[in-house]
Amino acid sequence: MDPEFEMKKIRSINDEDIVRVLGHRNPGESYKSVHPPLDEMDFDEDMMKELVEPIPGAKEGGRTRYIQFTDSVYNAPAHPYDRARTYMSRFRGVDTGTLSGRQVIEIRELDLEKISKELLETEFFDPAKCGLRGATVHGHSLRLDENGLMFDALQRYVYNEETGRVSYVKDQVGRPLDTPVDVGEPLDEDHLKEITTIYRSDNVSMREDKEALEAVLTIHQTRTDGGFGLDVFKDDLKAKLGDDK
Amino acid sequence: MEQIKATDVRIFPHRRLKPETTEKILNALLDLEGVLRFLVNGESLPKTVGYGPARGTSVDHPDRKIITVKGKEVELLVSVGEIIVTIRLENLEEFVEKTKAILEETLDFGFDVQVGIFTRQQATVSDNLKVAYGIEEDFDPRLIGLVDPKDNSNETVKLIR
Numbered sequence: 012m013d014p015e016f017e018m019k020k021i022r023s024i025n026d027e028d029i030v031r032v033l034g035h036r037n038p039g040e041s042y043k044s045v046h047p048p049l050d051e052m053d054f055d056e057d058m059m060k061e062l063v064e065p066i067p068g069a070k071e072g073g074r075t076r077y078i079q080f081t082d083s084v085y086n087a088p089a090h091p092y093d094r095a096r097t098y099m100s101r102f103r104g105v106d107t108g109t110l111s112g113r114q115v116i117e118i119r120e121l122d123l124e125k126i127s128k129e130l131l132e133t134e135f136f137d138p139a140k141c142g143l144r145g146a147t148v149h150g151h152s153l154r155l156d157e158n159g160l161m162f163d164a165l166q167r168y169v170y171n172e173e174t175g176r177v178s179y180v181k182d183q184v185g186r187p188l189d190t191p192v193d194v195g196e197p198l199d200e201d202h203l204k205e206i207t208t209i210y211r212s213d214n215v216s217m218r219e220d221k222e223a224l225e226a227v228l229t230i231h232q233t234r235t236d237g238g239f240g241l242d243v244f245k246d247d248l249k250a251k252l253g254d255d256k
Numbered sequence: 257m258e259q260i261k262a263t264d265v266r267i268f269p270h271r272r273l274k275p276e277t278t279e280k281i282l283n284a285l286l287d288l289e290g291v292l293r294f295l296v297n298g299e300s301l302p303k304t305v306g307y308g309p310a311r312g313t314s315v316d317h318p319d320r321k322i323i324t325v326k327g328k329e330v331e332l333l334v335s336v337g338e339i340i341v342t343i344r345l346e347n348l349e350e351f352v353e354k355t356k357a358i359l360e361e362t363l364d365f366g367f368d369v370q371v372g373i374f375t376r377q378q379a380t381v382s383d384n385l386k387v388a389y390g391i392e393e394d395f396d397p398r399l400i401g402l403v404d405p406k407d408n409s410n411e412t413v414k415l416i417r
Contacts, residue, residue, distance in 0.1 A: 034309075146308025153299060154337060156272045156319075157365075162335060164302055166317045185310040 014101045018133035022195040029127050032192050034182030035076045042120050044072040066104040068119020078127045079115040081148045083161040086207040087140035093208045112151040138177035139197035145183035261345040264374040270366040273336040279323040284358045286326055290347025298334035330414050340374045375401030
């Protein structure tokens, strides 16, 4: 989350391959634009426009496109809320949406590809426990398969049992790719347990988990207090009842 | 129809099974005494992409395979997450013991084996409606609990012997 912290780069993927997996344009194709470059446009005088330096994609007038990740509850390196905070603190000009099982980031296409490269090549991404999914994202809370891969109804990525590597055979939304895109070996499970940001403990019943119980009880207590207005609205309530003298 | 006493045994592996492993386990379990029926459950695998720009494209999921169980071909429609076996009450103890042995041999990760009732016991309104609306011709009481209310039993039930 700390923007100063440099994430360890653990794999390298071609720029072209990233473009293909994203599926927004063909490799080599120019960026489609939604408005002319900002330099050529006439604006009314606006302080804010002078103060804020536009990001490269906005300068060019490129389209807004997205990349979306699904992160398994089984110790994926990053998780939706975590991703949102990281995106906000690291990148400029992003719009990010957090859902229970997926996390989308929207930005101008030109900048998106740079960001995607950073997200895919560093320890932020694990080929087995994270999935690049534009549609049909279901699977983050399901058991892993025998090879340790997260469930994907569209099977965008496959595990090669001989080489032990994962490769994408479809793009984000499930359109088949001409040639598979290799994204490297899954990270070691023990290593993942160390670096994961998820809070979980397995096979512990609710009543034995002191920390969880404490949290639930605190929530219950504060909700009840708040609901009855105890302490919170005491003076206000007294005033209404004419009791404040 | 003669009444028998039976109960369910639920096999719950801690990982989703590959078709090959499922095939191995099913074949081994079918050799045991007293098994009546199997319910292979899991996350359903679509044939075509349902949403998004790629809607309608075929999926070709490697887990949606045809496996051979006792010489009969069975198409797996799901990514196998649990197997529920209905077993005659008198064979129960022996079955559970042998199942555990089979699973320990084939799986290299954890699993749970539970005894209880995991399928429906009575015909539901949906079951009766299927016959009434002519979606299914006849209603076989042996299939209660095996078929999803939305499904046609011809498509999801396979008779092996």
